[in-house]
Amino acid sequence: xxxxxxxxFVTVARCASFSAAARxxxxxxxxxxxxxxALESDLxxxxxGRRPVAPTPAGERLLEHARPLLLRLDAARADLLRxxxxxxxxxxxxxxxxxxxxGAVAALPNTGVTLRVxxxxxxxxxVASGDGDLGLVDGVAAPSDPLRLPDLAPLTVTGVAxxxxxxxxxxxxxxxxxxxxxxxxxxxxxxxxxxxxxxxxEGLRSTLSGARFRQSLRYDGTDVSTLCRLxxxxxxxxxxxxxxxxxxxxxxxxxxxxxxxVHRTEVLVPKVPTAAAAVAAGRxxxxxxPVPTARGQ
Amino acid sequence: xxxxxxxxFVTVARCASFSAAARxxxxxxxxxxxxxxALESDLxxxxxGRRPVAPTPAGERLLEHARPLLLRLDAARADLLRxxxxxxxxxxxxxxxxxxxxGAVAALPNTGVTLRVxxxxxxxxxVASGDGDLGLVDGVAAPSDPLRLPDLAPLTVTGVAxxxxxxxxxxxxxxxxxxxxxxxxxxxxxxxxxxxxxxxxEGLRSTLSGARFRQSLRYDGTDVSTLCRLxxxxxxxxxxxxxxxxxxxxxxxxxxxxxxxVHRTEVLVPKVPTAAAAVAAGRxxxxxxPVPTARGQ
DNA sequence: GACAGTTACGCCCAACGTAAGCATA
DNA sequence: TATGCTTACGTTGGGCGTAACTGTC
Numbered sequence: 001x002x003x004x005x006x007x008x009f010v011t012v013a014r015c016a017s018f019s020a021a022a023r024x025x026x027x028x029x030x031x032x033x034x035x036x037x038a039l040e041s042d043l044x045x046x047x048x049g050r051r052p053v054a055p056t057p058a059g060e061r062l063l064e065h066a067r068p069l070l071l072r073l074d075a076a077r078a079d080l081l082r083x084x085x086x087x088x089x090x091x092x093x094x095x096x097x098x099x100x101x102x103g104a105v106a107a108l109p110n111t112g113v114t115l116r117v118x119x120x121x122x123x124x125x126x127v128a129s130g131d132g133d134l135g136l137v138d139g140v141a142a143p144s145d146p147l148r149l150p151d152l153a154p155l156t157v158t159g160v161a162x163x164x165x166x167x168x169x170x171x172x173x174x175x176x177x178x179x180x181x182x183x184x185x186x187x188x189x190x191x192x193x194x195x196x197x198x199x200x201x202e203g204l205r206s207t208l209s210g211a212r213f214r215q216s217l218r219y220d221g222t223d224v225s226t227l228c229r230l231x232x233x234x235x236x237x238x239x240x241x242x243x244x245x246x247x248x249x250x251x252x253x254x255x256x257x258x259x260x261x262v263h264r265t266e267v268l269v270p271k272v273p274t275a276a277a278a279v280a281a282g283r284x285x286x287x288x289x290p291v292p293t294a295r296g297q
Numbered sequence: 298x299x300x301x302x303x304x305x306f307v308t309v310a311r312c313a314s315f316s317a318a319a320r321x322x323x324x325x326x327x328x329x330x331x332x333x334x335a336l337e338s339d340l341x342x343x344x345x346g347r348r349p350v351a352p353t354p355a356g357e358r359l360l361e362h363a364r365p366l367l368l369r370l371d372a373a374r375a376d377l378l379r380x381x382x383x384x385x386x387x388x389x390x391x392x393x394x395x396x397x398x399x400g401a402v403a404a405l406p407n408t409g410v411t412l413r414v415x416x417x418x419x420x421x422x423x424v425a426s427g428d429g430d431l432g433l434v435d436g437v438a439a440p441s442d443p444l445r446l447p448d449l450a451p452l453t454v455t456g457v458a459x460x461x462x463x464x465x466x467x468x469x470x471x472x473x474x475x476x477x478x479x480x481x482x483x484x485x486x487x488x489x490x491x492x493x494x495x496x497x498x499e500g501l502r503s504t505l506s507g508a509r510f511r512q513s514l515r516y517d518g519t520d521v522s523t524l525c526r527l528x529x530x531x532x533x534x535x536x537x538x539x540x541x542x543x544x545x546x547x548x549x550x551x552x553x554x555x556x557x558x559v560h561r562t563e564v565l566v567p568k569v570p571t572a573a574a575a576v577a578a579g580r581x582x583x584x585x586x587p588v589p590t591a592r593g594q
Numbered sequence: 595g596a597c598a599g600t601t602a603c604g605c606c607c608a609a610c611g612t613a614a615g616c617a618t619a
Numbered sequence: 620t621a622t623g624c625t626t627a628c629g630t631t632g633g634g635c636g637t638a639a640c641t642g643t644c
Contacts, residue, residue, distance in 0.1 A: 001374050003300065018599060031635055033599055038634090043374075045381045050599065051643065058380050061569070064451050065373035072369065076362035077298050077340075083355050084342045142439060151448060154361050272358070315624060328610055330625060335609090347624060348618060 001042065003073055006066040008035045009047065013063055016053045068150070071125065075153040078130035079270060091276040094132030096120040097197045097222045098241055099265045101161055104136055107287035109280055117222050119196035121150075127268045128153035133277040135268035136284075140165065140199045140239070143262050144292040154271045159291035160284050161265040165199070165256040166245035170234040173252070180257040192236035194219035197227050199239040199263065264291070298339060300370055303363040305332045306344065310360055313350045365447070368422065372450040375427035376567060388573040391429030393417040394494045394519045395538055396562045398458055401433055404584035406577055414519050416493035418447075424565045425450035430574040432565035433581075437462065437496045437536070440559050443590050451568050456588035457581050458562040462496070462553040463542035467531040470549065477554040489533035491516035494524050496536040496560065561588070 012021040012032060022032040040047050047059035055063060092114045095104075100117070108115070118126065120137060127135035129152075139147040143162060149155075167186065169176045175185060192198055197219065217235040219227060224244060231238040232251030241263035245253035269281050309318040309329060319329040337344050344356035352360060389411045392401075397414070405412070415423065417434060424432035426449075436444040440459060446452075464483065466473045472482060489495055494516065514532040516524060521541060528535040529548030538560035542550035566578050 001300075001370060003298075019597095028636055029599070030601090030637080033601090034634070037600085043377045043381070045377070053599090058377060061380060062373070062377055064568075065369070065376065068448075069366070069369050069373060072362070072366050073298060076359070076366060079362065080340045080342070080355060080359055083358060084340070142442070145439070145442070151365075271361075316622090325611055326624070327612080327626090330623095331609075334625085350624090 001039075003070060005035050005039045005042075006062075007070055008032055009039055009059075010063060010066050010070065012036060012048065012053065013055050013059065018053065068152070071128070071152050075125075075128035075130075079128070079153055079272075082130045082270065082274075083272060087274045087276070090114055091134065091274070091280055092116065092132045093134050093136065093280070094118055094123050094126040095136035096123050096138050097224050098199070098244060098263070099123075099136035099138040101163075101241070101243070101265060101288075103161060103288035104265065104284060107280075107283045109276075109283070112276070113280075119222065120200070121196070124149050124152055124155065124268060127155060127270060130270070133269075133274050134280055136160075136265060137268060138199075138241075138263060138265045140261050141264045143260060145264075146293050147264060147266055149266075149268075156269050156271055156273070158267050158281070158285060159264060159293050160267050160288045162262045162291050164242045165261055165263050166240055166242040166253040167256055168228060168231040168238045168240055168245045168248060168251045168253055170232050170251055173234075176252040176254065178254055180255045182257055183261075186237065190236045192217055192219060192227065192230055192238045194221075194227055194230075194238070196220065197222055197224060298336075300367060302332050302336045302339075303359075304367055305329055306336055306356075307360060307363050307367065309333060309345065309350065310352050310356065315350065365449070368425075368449055372422075372425035372427075376425070376450055379427045379567065379571075380569060384571045384573070387411055388431065388571070388577055389413065389429045390431050390433065390577070391415055391420050391423040392433035393420050393435050394521050395496070395541060395560070396420075396433035396435040398460075398538070398540070398562060398585075400458060400585035401562065401581060404577075404580045406573075406580070409573070410577075416519060417497070418493070421446050421449055421452065421565060424452060424567060427567070430566075430571050431577055433457075433562060434565060435496075435538075435560060435562045437558050438561045440557055441588065441590060442561070444561055444563055446563075446565075452565050453568055453570070455564050455578070455582060456561060456590050457564050457585045459559045459588050461539045462558060462560050463537055463539040463550040464553055465525060465528040465535045465537055465542045465545060465548045465550050467529050467548055470531075473549040473551065475551055477552045479554055480558075483534065487533045489514055489516060489524065489527055489535045491518075491524055491527075491535070493517065494519055494521060 008021065008025060011025055012018055015021045015024065018032045018036070019029045022029045025032070036048060043058070045058045046056050047062055048054065049056055090112050091109065093108065094116045096119070097117055116132065120139070123135045123137040126132040137147060137149065141147055146157065146159065149157065167181055175181060217230060219230060227238055228248035228250050230236070232248070242253065242255060267281050267284050269277050273281065305318065305322060308321055309315055312318045312321065315329045315333070316326045319326045322329070333345060342355045343353050344359055345352055387409050388406065390405065391413045393416070394414055413429065417436070420432045420434040423429040434444065434446065438444055443454065443456065446454065464478055472478060514527060516527060524535055525545035525547055527533070529545070539550065539552060564578050564581050566574050570578065
């Protein structure tokens with residue numbers, strides 16, 4: 001269970017090839033073979049089928065463990081090195097697309113900032129690994145409830161904005177004339193599958209037992225206006241913050257009435273932020289929030 | 298950042314001594330010294346002050362990373378080994394004290410079961426590490442909200458019970474005559490500090506910004522009736538499930554009215570449970586729940 | 595027979611233990 | 620002076636590469 005072996009295992013599983021993984025890791029094919037053999041003998045179970053190279057059930061389980069483990073390990077390393085390293089002159093802000101509300105944009109310093117917009121789930125990863133100095137993530141939550149973020153590293157998380165939700169529908173949609181919608185009304189609707197940009201439905205499914213959300217087109221970009229046009233063109237519904245849906249300029253935005261859910265934005269900084277990140281986080285809080293956060297556990 | 302080094306580091310920090318850690322780990326003092334030196338040179342920063350042996354600020358950060366990391370590593374290893382190992386004949390159920398409601402107790406199989414009651418935060422740890430086959434944890438949450446559990450390993454979590462809360466007060470307490478209480482009423486009360494048994498207040502503090510919960514006696518056991526007697530004797534208030542507080546036989550139980558919080562119990566099983574654990578989990582669900590669970594993220 | 599993973603074998607370095615060194619109470 | 624961490628040094632084994640082997644398309 002040496003992380004070295006785990007990393008090799010994960011790479012082999014991803015490449016579905018010993019030799020490709022060896023090239024990528026700078027080993028010989030032989031070394032990779034030996035590492036996998038060592039891991040398999042350590043755990044007393046085959047982890048990879050050969051020809052084709054694919055994880056066995058036990059291998060799948062190990063992947064589930066190994067990936068977050070390696071992530072945490074990298075995050076820990078980066079965090080410790082950051083303590084020593086001299087503070088960078090530029091501030092790198094990593095944000096998910098819908099986390100950049102008007103308030104956040106206004107509060108950003110206008111010099112020495114690199115703004116990177118990435119997939120929603122990449123944001124905590126970037127901040128934890130030191131890839132970004134400050135993160136802005138959004139998601140759906142009950143009012144004043146914190147977002148459920150993966151705990152890759154001890155980060156300081158603060159809510160900075162909450163706003164109501166809306167569903168973006170194509171103009172001719174039968175539900176487009178409703179004054180407000182309930183999630184239950186949308187149980188059988190077709191949703192855009194855009195987990196990085198539109199608000200993800202996975203968690204919401206469980207609120208409506210029995211309801212099956214049908215998914216249609218998958219969008220992997222991070223561009224909100226494209227997303228809105230996709231929704232307006234009838235490729236599927238999109239759940240968005242009300243202000244975004246209302247200002248889309250295409251389609252029809254219908255407010256979401258219940259259950260009580262809001263669009264929430266949070267600031268992520270390392271427990272010991274860089275000076276620039278601390279200042280920027282302070283400005284964001286002063287400008288927009290903080291928003292109350294209820295109940296840890 | 299080899300886990301071997303991390304484990305040594307954590308041990309040295311705990312023992313506050315190189316030689317004691319060496320004894321505990323089965324190394325020579327010299328080896329431990331070299332391992333710490335290797336870690337410090339790898340991270341380019343001193344981690345431990347010597348004489349006395351105590352973590353530096355950087356060392357403190359590393360401890361924060363290393364402890365959960367090693368936990369996850371052990372959990373992963375245990376999980377994989379469990380896949381291979383032959384299923385044990387006995388079922389070990391690990392539960393926090395207040396997770397054992399009447400329903401849960403009734404649903405437990407009456408043969409071949411070892412029931413272990415432990416500190417609340419130990420339950421996920423035990424299930425993740427394979428130390429127990431099935432876990433029952435409780436906590437405070439908004440209705441149909443899942444508990445916030447540390448994600449040590451991929452576990453299957455299902456709600457099985459929710460019930461209202463009550464505060465247990467000594468008979469003469471000024472608030473004991475109220476028909477119901479609000480958390481705000483209790484902002485300045487003195488609470489028992491019993492995180493393993495009574496419901497912990499840490500998270501609740503943030504709901505009432507400005508309110509400072511004063512803590513008094515600390516109770517580290519897992520015995521509910523002792524806790525009730527402590528509360529009744531005026532050592533501090535205790536937040537409990539209403540049925541428990543009402544049946545305490547001592548003190549006065551006053552229902553908690555708002556904000557909307559409930560006592561929630563969840564079943565924890567490994568993603569691939571043992572046969573006995575799967576059966577027991579099924580019985581628990583059939584008997585008591587499942588309780589709705591809203592929103593992932 | 596070509597491609598891809600395994601096995602054999604030799605080499606080397608990382609890591610441990612022994613033992614001497616050194617700093618602090 | 621005693622205790623306890625560090626440094627020096629010799630030894631060993633784990634892990635890598637080279638190369639020969641084997642199984643599968």
